[in-house]
Amino acid sequence: MKQIELCARDDVEDGTILKVEVDDLELAVYHAEGAFYVTDDACTHGPGSLSEGYLDGHIIECDFHNGQFDIRDGAVVAPPCIVALKTYKVVPHDTMVVIETD
């Protein structure tokens, strides 16, 4: 288990997404309805970057072909996406967004 600091909580306003590159990962950090969520930034369907998509509640819509995922568990919500999105566990921290990876 490894913990990785991604950004300050203040860097991501509620309702917005920040792309963070760290180690070999390209991640999307979401601030949605008061909580933080982290997924891979790359859409599982194609070249879309989810940090450039549209966040509505806990649903991220890819701006490439309008596929949708639930950022809480990565589940596909709307086609053409078929493969679930990888999500990361966010660990509690006062000021930073921190994830735990294997």
Ligand code: FES
């Ligand atoms: S690349 Fe994201 S929906 Fe196609």
